[in-house]
Amino acid sequence: MGKLLLGLLLGLLDFNITVGNCVLGLLPDFVGYHIIRQGAEELEDKSSYFKMIQPIAKVMFIVTAVRYALNALGLYAILGFVGTLIDFAILLVMFIVTYRIVQGVEEIEKTYKISLVGDIMRQAWWIRTVCAVVAYVALFIPDLLMIGVWASILSSVWFLIVFLQSKRLYVEKFGEE
Numbered sequence: 001m002g003k004l005l006l007g008l009l010l011g012l013l014d015f016n017i018t019v020g021n022c023v024l025g026l027l028p029d030f031v032g033y034h035i036i037r038q039g040a041e042e043l044e045d046k047s048s049y050f051k052m053i054q055p056i057a058k059v060m061f062i063v064t065a066v067r068y069a070l071n072a073l074g075l076y077a078i079l080g081f082v083g084t085l086i087d088f089a090i091l092l093v094m095f096i097v098t099y100r101i102v103q104g105v106e107e108i109e110k111t112y113k114i115s116l117v118g119d120i121m122r123q124a125w126w127i128r129t130v131c132a133v134v135a136y137v138a139l140f141i142p143d144l145l146m147i148g149v150w151a152s153i154l155s156s157v158w159f160l161i162v163f164l165q166s167k168r169l170y171v172e173k174f175g176e177e
Contacts, residue, residue: 001167003039012156021074030065049104116166124162128155
């Protein structure tokens with residue numbers, strides 16, 4: 001679960017350096033998707049949901065690597081609104097990936113009759129999803145933008161904290177990262 005946590009950290013949090021139209025992501029999504037795929041591969045014997053994540057993560061590795069390169073070269077900005085739609089589609093896929101992770105954790109809980117705080121993780125997932133959508137809608141309502149951005153960041157951090165707790169419980173039970 002350690003790789004999933006690291007991959008989620010890279011995939012859910014964005015820190016960028018911007019110079020003109022060039023944007024260099026300090027926590028690249030494509031690396032996050034690669035690590036998520038590896039983590040899901042390690043857990044596929046515990047839940048079928050982790051097997052479902054792997055092909056999505058492979059495709060998203062490529063998509064987000066291309067976006068990263070275009071951003072770094074300053075070419076992504078010329079896409080304008082289409083780029084915003086692509087980013088929204090990438091966000092929707094991350095919703096699916098994180099939801100499958102939550103389902104996988106819940107399936108492990110059920111199969112092994114243990115608690116990995118799956119119920120809290122599901123709540124954190126819902127709140128994070130709503131906050132991320134509000135942040136995207138706020139792009140078109142400038143007065144709400146800062147509220148949406150902060151809500152999205154804080155809810156992502158909360159989801160990661162809950163996942164960290166789940167990882168700790170998993171390691172206690174199975175002794176594997």
